[in-house]
Amino acid sequence: MKVYHLYSGGKDSSLAAWILMRLGYEVRLVTVTFGTLEGWKFARETAERLGFEHEVLRLPRRLLEKAAEMAVEDGRPGRAIQFLHEKALEAIASRREVTRISDGTRRDDRVPYLDLPKARSLEDRFGVAYIRPLLGIGYRTVNELVQKLFEVEIRESEELEKSDYEVELRHLLRELGIDPLSIFPKSHYQSRVLGWKHEFIGREGRGFTPSGKPPQGSSSR
Amino acid sequence: MKVYHLYSGGKDSSLAAWILMRLGYEVRLVTVTFGTLEGWKFARETAERLGFEHEVLRLPRRLLEKAAEMAVEDGRPGRAIQFLHEKALEAIASRREVTRISDGTRRDDRVPYLDLPKARSLEDRFGVAYIRPLLGIGYRTVNELVQKLFEVEIRESEELEKSDYEVELRHLLRELGIDPLSIFPKSHYQSRVLGWKHEFIGREGRGFTPSGKPPQGSSSR
Numbered sequence A, B: 001m002k003v004y005h006l007y008s009g010g011k012d013s014s015l016a017a018w019i020l021m022r023l024g025y026e027v028r029l030v031t032v033t034f035g036t037l038e039g040w041k042f043a044r045e046t047a048e049r050l051g052f053e054h055e056v057l058r059l060p061r062r063l064l065e066k067a068a069e070m071a072v073e074d075g076r077p078g079r080a081i082q083f084l085h086e087k088a089l090e091a092i093a094s095r096r097e098v099t100r101i102s103d104g105t106r107r108d109d110r111v112p113y114l115d116l117p118k119a120r121s122l123e124d125r126f127g128v129a130y131i132r133p134l135l136g137i138g139y140r141t142v143n144e145l146v147q148k149l150f151e152v153e154i155r156e157s158e159e160l161e162k163s164d165y166e167v168e169l170r171h172l173l174r175e176l177g178i179d180p181l182s183i184f185p186k187s188h189y190q191s192r193v194l195g196w197k198h199e200f201i202g203r204e205g206r207g208f209t210p211s212g213k214p215p216q217g218s219s220s221r
Helices: A011-022 A040-050 A061-074 A078-093 A116-126 A139-149 A165-175 A203-207 B011-022 B040-050 B061-074 B078-093 B116-126 B139-149 B165-175 B203-207
Strands: A002-006 A026-033 A053-058 A100-102 A129-131 A150-156 A189-196 B002-006 B026-033 B053-058 B100-102 B129-131 B150-156 B189-196
Touching (some): A002 A078, A011 A026, A011 A139, A011 A189, A026 A040, A040 A189, A061 A078, A078 A100, A078 A116, A116 A129, B002 B011, B002 B078, B011 B150, B011 B189, B026 B040, B026 B078, B040 B189, B061 B078, B078 B100, B078 B116, B116 B129, B139 B150
Parallel strands (some): A002 A026, A026 A053, A100 A129, B002 B100
Antiparallel strands (some): A150 A189, B150 B189
16 A cells, blocks of 8 residues: 655645555655755655655756746746646656555645646556545645644745755746746745654654544554 | 534445544534435444444425425436535534534545535635545545445445435435436446444444554554
């Protein structure tokens, strides 16, 4: 029951990973990089603190360049982020050993988001199941679960040490002499998970439930 | 962390209930009836076998009559089922003590299904969070989890002892002299959950994970 889960170290992808684990899946976190920065290190650090298996998947820099072109053309990042996310999902799904992929996309996300035909197409083309644990829950529920589970750091995007597409996209735009603030919204808060909220949550505590109690015997809920 | 979960005794709503429990919610199952049949007894029986709290919510018969009119007018049941589901969600959400509602609707369902504006409207009008644990998963994932968790009985709709809207809707149509087969598709398989798959799963075993192992100590996954 292994699932390969796209992971940025943020609260959404961390929460989704926890849900997958609670459903009995063996979760392997995958952080994508295009090789322009080492932001994946932050996701790795969080993955280690949470006790998940983690790998870094390097995708071709030309995908990031194509995304940058889209962002410049549109004057906003939506299509570029969507493009990178689809390429990342496809790269993981195309691997022989992969039969389940997942991500932390939410009901309220505009991008990245695969509509039903796209989700089914991904599954059919690569013979995988695509699981989105957060798709059926809104911000209230995400927030109440995240608050119970994780220590989270929230900062503006420009400052945060994170491992998502946006960081490398901003970096490449800067390299191209384009101000990322002309494309990304100004006050755009991002989150990074620092670890489990309670001190007793280590590798052992992955069965932790948001009741605030450590798992004990058969009453692990 | 109490959630009121619309429950038919079928595999989808049972799986969704299990997921909610695994996320740390206190799950109360709610089975709707319009008072024309006692099909809710099957859902109650399954709820008891699975060890969940359960209640029966009686809605006005006129809602079922309105749904029957829609089904006859359309020659198919989609709009009627959608109407009844929305009324059921609203009835639960409108109760003072309710802050979270949920159901077993899936990514691949056409009806009942609330699109994003409808889901948000429900949440805003009643001040609740609406949680759909199965929205982000496809039939493959539903099947693999159901197979690990539950003993399931599958039969054609006309025969199955179940507690969903369809049973009462078919019954009312028959009372009105209308053959339900002129409205519902002929070969339409329905599922009913009979209990947990493994013998050790009783009230104690609700922390069960699909690994097939009973929860033990802190390694409950």
